[in-house]
Amino acid sequence: MKYKAKCEIQLEGKPSDSVLVMPEPEKLCIPLESTRFLFESVEVKEGQSVQPGQVLARDLNNYSVPLLAPRAGKVKLGEVENHIVLDEITQQEEEPYDHREDEAHIPKEMGSIGLKRYKLLALGAWQFVYDAHSFKLPDPFGTPRAVIVSTVNLEPYTARGEVQLQKRLANFTRGLEHLQSLLEYQPIYLVMPDINSEFSRKLQDSVRGYAWVKPIQIAPKYPSDNFAVMARQLGFNKEEDNPVWAMRTEAILAIDRALTLSKPSTVRIISFGGPMVKKPVHLKAMPGYPLKDILADRIESGPVRIIDGGVLTGAMVSDQQKGLTAECNGLTVLAEHSDREFLSFVRPGFDRQSYGKCYMSALRGAFKERLNTALRGEKRPCVACGFCEEVCPAGIMPYMIHKTLYSGELEDVEQMRVDLCVGCGMCSFVCPSKIDLRGEFVKAQEDIERELHAQEVQA
Ligand code: SF4
Ligand code: SF4
Structure with a gap:
């Protein structure tokens, strides 16, 4: 990809x-x-x-x-x-956690690794773990292909790893060691922001000598920090059986607290x-x-x-x-904008950014927009500008899938590979018609899973 x-x-x-x-x-x-x-x-x-x-x-x-x-x-x-x-x-x-009563839930062949994984589940740390491709909770007793640990959160307004780790870098490093003890041979990819930043240098120093940690740097633009995007960039495709586990800073801190102190976060x-x-x-x-x-x-x-x-x-x-x-x-x-802005999208717009340079703000150069919920005009149909396809990291054609969702069968939508959508929302963000493409595709993925694949299992 x-x-x-x-x-x-x-x-x-x-x-x-x-x-x-x-x-x-x-x-x-x-x-x-x-x-x-x-x-x-x-x-x-x-x-x-x-x-x-x-x-x-x-x-x-x-x-x-x-x-x-x-x-x-x-x-x-x-x-x-x-x-x-x-x-x-x-x-x-x-009270520190006592797992004696829980041993019945753990596959016997997993031994101490099974005990530790169950402890993470019981102490609430497992809820921070994702299947990188489906974003669902993975099986705590499953075998991952690899683990992605990200300290980077590029989506606007989300908690940043370097802030969460301000006083807890030692806990984070110990949490990584615990994580490694849950695995057999699988690599842990540690995603860092700008590799030359002070935070990155501290992070690299803290994991120096850990051969099982593979530091990687990603492009500093959203959605390069999306778990599915990172997994595909690393060569782990969705189609294979075992999942790629993915987690952010808070997961490693919760793992550390659970396995060091036997306490929940x-x-x-x-x-x-x-x-x-x-x-x-x-x-x-x-x-x-x-x-x-x-x-x-x-x-x-x-x-x-x-x-x-x-x-x-x-x-x-x-x-x-x-x-x-x-x-x-x-x-x-x-x-929240409740007033209707009639044909607002054709006004000069010095204060609003647009991917298509259709507002006068294109003359201003870079500036921070004061985002609000306004649709900027009436609800409007796709104008086939192709911006959504240009920004889509999954390489699919959002506007075609959008049209097919309205006119075609779910099988047609599946053939257009809506399953590859990673839900980053970039298509909805740049769309001049402000169509909720991301919302449509997340729902389409669920519908395909329920209506097409669940039927296959039953048949
Ligand atoms: S949300 Fe939109 S831009 Fe993001 S992967 Fe899905 S279709 Fe592509
Ligand atoms: S960005 Fe919006 S208007 Fe443009 S092609 Fe995609 S769906 Fe259509």
Whole structure:
């Protein structure tokens, strides 16, 4: 696959390197749903007192990955729909994990590696691991072809590895050693930002002598940090059986805490950015931290749209969601545009960037755009400009797939290799008609899996 990142994304509101430690909340509102997980099997009762690290619920369709209590508190199940509320919060040390009861779940032939992998699952560290191609949770007892560990996050407004590692480089290095102890012979690719930067030099020094770590540098343009893009660049194609495991900085820190201290990671560093945030920073907070307490006095007045994650791949936070999800790595806040901007896309536009140089801003040179949610005009059809194809790192033809989705069969869409889409969102970003191509393709992949391939298995 040839990587074709041509678009420079410059936006206002990038989180600074500072980390704001959020005060202890009075209560936590922990959503039972996050990007990949649905914690349907609730294991606590109304009014029950729980300890930090205790299992609140599990996702039975994802290797029973647990939702853990970040703090001690009293459970309230009915207070907020689809959330577990923890009231009367107190900060206590977690009891070290005791895995004796869990050994029955571990394949015998895996020995100590199996025990360690199960421990990661039980202590919540496994939830940070991805199958690089499908972005799903891989089997904790499976055999990977290789592991990609990325300290780089290029998507605008997401938590950056060098900030998460400011005081924890030693923990990160030890986490890598633990990771290596879970493997047999598979290489670990360590993805670094600009290899000549100070952070990169420190990182390289910390893994010097580890022959099993292969440092690599990627192009500093989004979406070169996308797991599927990196796996393909390294020569690991999707078609082969064993997955490539992929994870970011927070996963290695969670692995270190789980295997060094036998404790879960209940607090993490996430980003808090976007043009509507007064002082974009990184935040130290735990799942369930009330969104209203994070936003209070920290955002500009006016209607806003909150996104869980980065601006290109994140999901809009609904009014029903009250706290940080278990997987959240950043919150992005944009101005919500409710006014219709009639034929706005043909106005001169000194303040807006366009991949197609169709606004007067093309004369300004590089500048940071104050992004908002406006579509800039009416909903409009594809104008066949081809920009989406130019920027697509997967080498597919987004506009053709978009048209086929409306006029053809799912089999036709599959033949156009929508499965190669890595969900980076670049096509939607550059599209002058502001079509949600990424959203369409993610859904098409799910439909193909469910309607075509699930039928094959049944037949
Ligand atoms: S189709 Fe769009 S979302 Fe998918 S890989 Fe290409 S640019 Fe990214
Ligand atoms: S970028 Fe948008 S308008 Fe242009 S070809 Fe692709 S889908 Fe059509």
